[in-house]
Amino acid sequence: MRITIVLMIAGTIAAVPTAQAQDIHRGRQLALGVCAVCHAVLASQARSPVADAPSFEAVAATPGMTAAALNVWLTAQDHPTMPNIVLSQTDVQDVSAYILNLRE
Numbered sequence: 447m448r449i450t451i452v453l454m455i456a457g458t459i460a461a462v463p464t465a466q467a468q469d470i471h472r473g474r475q476l477a478l479g480v481c482a483v484c485h486a487v488l489a490s491q492a493r494s495p496v497a498d499a500p501s502f503e504a505v506a507a508t509p510g511m512t513a514a515a516l517n518v519w520l521t522a523q524d525h526p527t528m529p530n531i532v533l534s535q536t537d538v539q540d541v542s543a544y545i546l547n548l549r550e
């Protein structure tokens with residue numbers, strides 16, 4: 447599964463910038479504006495608009511999911527939309543912080 451590969455890559459990157467100044471609220475706005483066309487981005491949403499796209503709650507609940515793993519995923523070319531969506535480093539940190547915040 448792809449996420450396994452992502453986690454393996456993440457493990458090899460020691461110095462992924464971690465979240466100091468991430469802004470969960472801004473990440474939520476970004477998720478709603480950019481990601482919600484395909485993903486269920488809110489905790490209350492059961493289904494993603496695009497069946498293949500996991501809900502952000504499910505992403506957050508993935509064992510071993512970390513900001514570093516999300517950082518790799520969101521900056522890799524693997525994501526189906528990444529040629530179209532350009533996220534700054536701050537965007538990636540904020541949206542990752544939002545996703546991880548969904549974890550209960």
Ligand code: HEC
Pocket residue numbers: 448449476477480481482483484485496498499500504505508516519520525526527531533541
């Ligand atoms: C055009 C539709 C679309 C948009 C927009 C989109 N995604 Fe995705 N995303 C997908 C699909 C489809 C997958 C599943 C791809 C796969 O597993 O190969 C996916 C997978 C993911 C994964 C990996 C989940 C996992 O556990 O494997 C993450 C994280 C993710 N998306 C985050 C985001 C974020 C954050 C945004 C907004 C910045 C976003 N996506 C925007 C369609 C989209």
